[in-house]
Amino acid sequence: MTEYILPVRDLVVHPGLTVPVYVDNPTSIACIQSATREHQKLVLCPQHNWTYPTSVDDIFTTGTIGTIAQVLHMPDGSIHAIIQTTDVVNLSDINITDGIFSGTATPIAIFDDSTNEQTIALRDKVADALQTLSGQHKFKMEKIHAIINDYPMAAFVDSAIQLANIDTSVAVEILKMQTWREKLMALMEQLAILIETGRIESSINRRVQMQMDNGQRQAILQEKMRAIQKEMGDDDDEMDTLNLRKKIMKSAMPDEAKEKALSEFKRMRAMSPMSQEGGLLKTYLDELLSMPWDKSDAAPVDLQHARATLNSEHSGMIGVKERILEHIAVMKKTGKNSGTILCFVGAPGVGKTSLCKSIANALNRKYCRISLGGVSDEAHFRGHRKTYIGAQCGRIMDALKRCKSNNPVIVLDEIDKMGRDWRGDPESALLEVLDPEQNKTFRDHYLEVDFDLSNVLFIATANSLNMSSALKDRMEIIEIPGYTENEKLQIAREHLLKRAASDTGWDVNNIIIDDDAILHIIREYTSEQGVRSLQREIATLLRRSLLENDGNDVKTEFTINKIDELLSVHQNANMTNKIGFSARI
Numbered sequence: 001m002t003e004y005i006l007p008v009r010d011l012v013v014h015p016g017l018t019v020p021v022y023v024d025n026p027t028s029i030a031c032i033q034s035a036t037r038e039h040q041k042l043v044l045c046p047q048h049n050w051t052y053p054t055s056v057d058d059i060f061t062t063g064t065i066g067t068i069a070q071v072l073h074m075p076d077g078s079i080h081a082i083i084q085t086t087d088v089v090n091l092s093d094i095n096i097t098d099g100i101f102s103g104t105a106t107p108i109a110i111f112d113d114s115t116n117e118q119t120i121a122l123r124d125k126v127a128d129a130l131q132t133l134s135g136q137h138k139f140k141m142e143k144i145h146a147i148i149n150d151y152p153m154a155a156f157v158d159s160a161i162q163l164a165n166i167d168t169s170v171a172v173e174i175l176k177m178q179t180w181r182e183k184l185m186a187l188m189e190q191l192a193i194l195i196e197t198g199r200i201e202s203s204i205n206r207r208v209q210m211q212m213d214n215g216q217r218q219a220i221l222q223e224k225m226r227a228i229q230k231e232m233g234d235d236d237d238e239m240d241t242l243n244l245r246k247k248i249m250k251s252a253m254p255d256e257a258k259e260k261a262l263s264e265f266k267r268m269r270a271m272s273p274m275s276q277e278g279g280l281l282k283t284y285l286d287e288l289l290s291m292p293w294d295k296s297d298a299a300p301v302d303l304q305h306a307r308a309t310l311n312s313e314h315s316g317m318i319g320v321k322e323r324i325l326e327h328i329a330v331m332k333k334t335g336k337n338s339g340t341i342l343c344f345v346g347a348p349g350v351g352k353t354s355l356c357k358s359i360a361n362a363l364n365r366k367y368c369r370i371s372l373g374g375v376s377d378e379a380h381f382r383g384h385r386k387t388y389i390g391a392q393c394g395r396i397m398d399a400l401k402r403c404k405s406n407n408p409v410i411v412l413d414e415i416d417k418m419g420r421d422w423r424g425d426p427e428s429a430l431l432e433v434l435d436p437e438q439n440k441t442f443r444d445h446y447l448e449v450d451f452d453l454s455n456v457l458f459i460a461t462a463n464s465l466n467m468s469s470a471l472k473d474r475m476e477i478i479e480i481p482g483y484t485e486n487e488k489l490q491i492a493r494e495h496l497l498k499r500a501a502s503d504t505g506w507d508v509n510n511i512i513i514d515d516d517a518i519l520h521i522i523r524e525y526t527s528e529q530g531v532r533s534l535q536r537e538i539a540t541l542l543r544r545s546l547l548e549n550d551g552n553d554v555k556t557e558f559t560i561n562k563i564d565e566l567l568s569v570h571q572n573a574n575m576t577n578k579i580g581f582s583a584r585i
Helices: 026-037 117-137 141-150 153-163 168-176 180-210 217-232 236-250 255-270 276-290 303-313 318-334 352-363 395-403 426-434 469-473 485-504 515-525 532-548 560-584
Strands: 002-008 018-023 042-046 062-073 079-097 100-108 341-345 367-371 409-413 457-462 475-479
Touching (some): 002 026, 026 062, 026 100, 117 153, 180 217, 303 318, 341 352, 352 367, 367 395, 485 515, 485 532, 515 560
Parallel strands (some): 341 475
C-alpha cells in the first residue's frame, strides 16, 4: 500500500514508541495534513542533507511507520504531531508530488530476543559504555541512570543513539537489523570508537598542556595542531610546505615571479611557523598565487551583440556609441586592447558609469569600478612595501584578483577628483597604468613582480577636464553632452519609469502618463543636463500617490494637474524644513 513519507532530520526511531514531531515547513505540514485527512499511516524517514529533500536520492529507503495519534495546530502555522510507531519498513516506488513524498512500505520483521541472556549481557555492556562516555562528555548522570534502569529495549537503543550523537547513516543500518542482539552489538562498536577517540583527544590535550609556553593562545593552537598530526602519523608543517611548493610549481606565473615566489618560500621554510615574519611571507605567497596569471574571459568579440547591448541599455548618445563600437571593432581586428584609453567627460547623471558597465556586458567581460574621488596617495595604485605593517597590494591588482580574470573592464571613476599631498601624486602613478606601452610590465610595490596589464580595458570617467596635461594626453576625451528634452523623454519612457516603479513597488502597467506630462516634469521640476533629478521626481510622484492610496498602487493617470498637486506638496515640505533649519541656526 502507498503511504505518505515525512522526511526528518537526525531522527531515527524504533517501532513501539510514541514520538513527538514538530514541523514548520509548509511541505511537511501538507504531508501530515494529507495523511490525517485520508486516515493513512505516516512513515518517518531520515534524510541525507539538512535542507528539505527535493529528490528520491535525498532520503534513505528505510524508515519507521506509525499512526498519527494527535495533531495540534499552533498559532504560528506550525504543527505538533504525536506519532505512535509500529514497524520498520523498506521503501520502494517512491514518488514526489508537489514536494510530498509517498511510496510502498514493506515491513521488516524484528525478532524479539530482548529476554535472551546474551542480549541482556550486551545491554549491560552498552550501559557501561554509556557511563564511560558520560565521563568524557559530561552527560547528566540522572539521564544515564534513567535510560539504563527504566527504558524498554526500543527506547534504550534510541536514547543511546541520540545521546552518543551517532551518525544518521549508521543509525539507519542499526534500525534495519532484525534482532536486538545485532542492534546492541553494532551500537557497542560505535560506542567503543567514540570512547577510544575521546581517549586519544585527552592524550593530545595532556601533551599540549605540558608544552604550554606562558599561556600564549597562538602557541597553544600551534602545538595542539602538531600533536593531532603526530597522532595521525603526519607532520603538519611538512604537509603545508609541500602543498604550497606544489602550488607554486603548478602556477602559471612567469619565470621571474616563480623565481621570486620560490625564494620567499625558502625564507619562510627556514623560519619558525609561529614567527610574525613567517606569517607575513605566507600571506605574500598566497597573494601571488591568487593573481589571475593565465585566467581570462575568452568570449569572442561580437560587434552585432555589442551594438544591440549598447542600444538596449542606453538611449540617444549616437556619436558616443559609434565611437565605442569603433574601439571594439579595432579590438576584434587586432585581438588586443591597443589604442588610446577612452575617457568619458560629462555632467553628473548623463550615464558615464552605466555606459562603462554596458561596454563590459557588450564584451562579455568582468566589470570592476574603482572610485578615485579623494584619493591622494599613490600607494592606492602601486600598493605598499610588504615590510610595512598592514601592507597590501594596490587597488589595480586587487581589482584583478576580485575579478579572477586578467582582461576585465576596469573603470577609473571620477579621475578628475584625485587629490595630491605629501604622500605622493596619484595622478602621476596612473600614467604608467594608462600607457599601453608601459603597463605590460606594471610592478606593484607589494607583489614586487611584473604583471601584464595590456589585456585590461581601462575606461575613465570625469565631470570636467581639470587634470594634468600628461594625464589627458594618455586618454582620448569623449564628451557626453547633456540630453535634449526629447532624449530625456525617451529615456524616461524606456528606463526611468520602470526603474522608479521597481524602487517604489509599483506595477508599471498601473502608471498612465503621457508625453506632455513627462515634459512638464522635465521643464518645471528639473534643471540639469543628466536625468538623475528626473528619476527622483518620478519616484517622488509615485511615492506621493502611494501615500494618498493607503500604500496601494491603484491605476492612476498622472495628468499635469495631478503632477503639480503631488509634487507641490513635496516641494513645500522641503521648503518648510529648510526654513526651520535656518531658524534653529
